[in-house]
Structure formats: C-alpha cells, structure tokens
Amino acid sequence: MSAIIQCNDLSKSFGRKTALQQVSFELIPGETAALIGPNGAGKTTLFSILCGYLRPDSGKVQIFGHQPGSHSLFGKVAALPQDAQFDPAFGIGEQLDFYGRLQGLSRKAARAETTRVLALVDLSEHYAHKASALSHGMRKRAAIAQAFIGAPQLILLDEPTAGLDPANALHIRQLIGRLSGEVSFMISSHNIFELEQLCNKVLYLQLGQLSSQSNSDNGTAEQQYLTLQLEQDSSDGLIAALNQLTGLISLQQLQKKELVLCYNPAQNAQFDLAVLQCLAVNGWGYRNFIKGQTLEQKLFSV
Ligand SMILES: Nc1ncnc2c1ncn2[C@@H]1O[C@H](COP(=O)(O)OP(=O)(O)OP(=O)(O)O)[C@@H](O)[C@H]1O
Numbered sequence: 001m002s003a004i005i006q007c008n009d010l011s012k013s014f015g016r017k018t019a020l021q022q023v024s025f026e027l028i029p030g031e032t033a034a035l036i037g038p039n040g041a042g043k044t045t046l047f048s049i050l051c052g053y054l055r056p057d058s059g060k061v062q063i064f065g066h067q068p069g070s071h072s073l074f075g076k077v078a079a080l081p082q083d084a085q086f087d088p089a090f091g092i093g094e095q096l097d098f099y100g101r102l103q104g105l106s107r108k109a110a111r112a113e114t115t116r117v118l119a120l121v122d123l124s125e126h127y128a129h130k131a132s133a134l135s136h137g138m139r140k141r142a143a144i145a146q147a148f149i150g151a152p153q154l155i156l157l158d159e160p161t162a163g164l165d166p167a168n169a170l171h172i173r174q175l176i177g178r179l180s181g182e183v184s185f186m187i188s189s190h191n192i193f194e195l196e197q198l199c200n201k202v203l204y205l206q207l208g209q210l211s212s213q214s215n216s217d218n219g220t221a222e223q224q225y226l227t228l229q230l231e232q233d234s235s236d237g238l239i240a241a242l243n244q245l246t247g248l249i250s251l252q253q254l255q256k257k258e259l260v261l262c263y264n265p266a267q268n269a270q271f272d273l274a275v276l277q278c279l280a281v282n283g284w285g286y287r288n289f290i291k292g293q294t295l296e297q298k299l300f301s302v
Helices: 043-051 092-102 107-120 136-147 166-179 192-198 236-243 271-282 295-300
Strands: 005-014 017-027 033-036 058-063 077-080 154-158 184-188 201-206 209-215 224-230 248-255 258-263 286-291
Touching (some): 005 043, 017 043, 017 058, 017 209, 033 192, 043 058, 043 184, 166 192
Antiparallel strands (some): 005 058, 201 209, 224 258, 248 258
C-alpha cells in the first residue's frame, strides 16, 4: 500500500537549536494520526515541513509521492496552522470564497463551496460577518472550514480545538470523526483524550525525536487490557477477588479508584463478564469500564 506521508530521517535545526532529529514515520490510507508532545517538542516544525512552509536540513519527506509544497499536491493537501487568522477587514465568507478561487474554482463554485464548508462548521448564518465580530470559537471553526475547501485527501490540523469551549471542541471532534472515513487527517493536540477518540495512530515527539509510534490497538491475542474506574476507592477485598479470576495476568492500581487488568483471552474468553459479575456480587460500583488501556497509560506507561 503506498503511503500518504513518508518521512525518513527528517532533521531540522534553528541555529544551534535542534527542533527535529531523524524523525521517520509513515501514514497509510485509512489512518488518522495524532501528533503528541510537550511544548517545544517540534510538532509545529514537523507540520510546517509537511505543509512545505519549511525545508528540512536533511532527510526525505514525501506526500502522495511528492515533495511538500509541490504543485502536484495543489488541492490534495490542506492545513490549519496553529495561529490561522482571518483578515479583520473582510467578511469570513468572502475570504473563504477567495480561498476557493485560489484553488481554481469559478466565482459561483467557490461561493457554493463556502456555503458547504460554513454549514459543516455550523456557521451558515455568518457568511457576511467579519472575523472581529465572531467569538474566538467561531473564528477557529471558520479557520477549520477553510481547511475543508475543495476535496483535500489529507488535512493537517495543528491544535484544532485549542482554546475552544467543550461544546465547540466536541462539535469539531464529531466533524473530524465523520469525515475521517473519506479524508486522512494528521492532528496535533495537547488533549490526549481527544486524540484517543479520533486517531488510530499515535506519534509521540519529545525533544525533536519520535520516541513512540503506537497504533491504537488494544493488546494482542494473548494479552488484553481492561481499565476499571471505580465509584469508591479500591480495597484489599476487591483486589483479592479480582486476583482470583481465571485468565488474569496482572493487576495494576493506577490511582485509588482506577485499576488496569491485563488478561489472557485464550484462558477466559468471558473475562470482562467475570469482572462485572465479581463487582456485582460484592456490591462494588464502577463508573467506567473500558476495554483496553487509555492512550495516556500506553504512552507514559503509568
Ligand atoms: N523559527 C524558529 N527559530 C528558532 N527556534 C525555533 C523556531 N521555531 C521553533 N524553534 C524551536 O524549535 C523547537 C521546536 O519548536 P516547535 O514550535 O516545533 O514545538 P511545538 O512542539 O510545536 O511546541 P508547542 O506545543 O509549544 O507549540 C523549540 O525549542 C523552539 O524554540
């Protein structure tokens, strides 16, 4: 299967500051990738290289087999930069029309495309409004609409929900989730929970190096995980009872109310049911019963 993004040994420095060091990864069709890392890890630098705004010092990067920024990618790759801004002097619809025109659409087609993408982000009524008249969340949604213009096959979103309230962030997550069957996304965010819901591939950058690439599978045929969030603090009695269950490999207490159970499904295909029964019989309540580990647990081995 040919890769959508292919990065090999990508390095980039700014003076003596190394922003990326021999970063290699690929994104294949059907994958939605999360780019995670602490402040200064190199996420924006990597995005800028993928968008063709910056050139790497060394290494190779190809998108759909072409160099980032190349003419062949015109209309195929769209991006939402972290600090995307609209000109405060013009209506947002007019500016979206302009982006459509830049993609080669006729005036009429560009207007129709603006109508479509404004509806996607729930801003249909705001065609004529200037950016300065919109709230921060609405401006962010309008910027995201810009990335959906035309028919891009890859959309790079740098912190798409940063600064949004929970309702607006949910709206954007739902939109990305809905479109991810048709379009490939690469998304950077500090919100691990959000990325866990949206992405099936995780790239973890730290000090410019890719320290972990995990596909969000949840274990192997021999080893599966259950995460249990309890209503009350766990007790010796509860842990002793769970330790009796057939198939249990290990039990880890992450917090007073959170346990991760690793088990072998070949030894007990109904392990999850057995856990629920054990809780019910003993009158122990639970708030959440998650099949698998959370992304936070996987990345940071907590
Ligand atoms: N134009 C630049 N000139 C000098 N140093 C830069 C430049 N751009 C980035 N850097 C440095 O490169 C490193 C990576 O920065 P980058 O912005 O890519 O990180 P990031 O992971 O996007 O951070 P954040 O989460 O804070 O946005 C940082 O140490 C930063 O200071």
